[in-house]
Amino acid sequence: DVKTGWTAGSGGLILKTTDGGANWMNQISGTSDPLQSIQFADYSTGWAIGQYTTILKTTNGGINWISLPLGSFDLLSSACFIDNLTGWLVGETGLIDKTTNGGTNWIRQSVGVHNTLYSFDFPNGNTGWAVGAGPEILKTTNGGSNWIHQQNGAINTLYSVHFEDSYTGWAVGGNYGSQCT
DSSP states (O other): OTTOEEEEOGGGOEEEESSTTSSOEEEOOSOOSOEEEEEESSSSOEEEEETTTEEEEESSTTSSOEEOOOOOOSOEEEEEESSSSOEEEEEGGGOEEEESSTTSSOEEOOOSOOSOEEEEEOSSSSOEEEEETTTEEEEESSTTSSOEEOOOOOOSEEEEEEESSSSOEEEEEESSOOOOO
């Protein structure tokens, strides 16, 4: 809702607000790894992604966080979940992993690039975009089974992407900058 939100950062920091950002409460993540991304599918279920292959999950609004296995040694950048079960991870060396069981198991997606991917967005369960160094823009129309490299005029790394629907979206980047989700 408009009053509830989370943020994550260095040292495993996770903060939650229930009053639109006026006050923030510390949540115990159980890790000291830097957290790169946090996303909630609903008020209770969320995931925090750390750069050292850390994947944390909560099913009670962040009161408790559990560590999930990845099975990969790539550094992670971001997560995108479309519901409590289906989501994707992106990271270095063109990593895109998909889960259909809430993060218990992950399946590597073949993307054909080796540059670091920083962000991605799925406006629905089939269509999604991933962006990163290179600059890379990848698109899928079948839930990540196949990814197609998109021609683009960008000259710098792209750090964040967001799509309102299957046709309208934005990607941002630059020479330097922080990663966004």
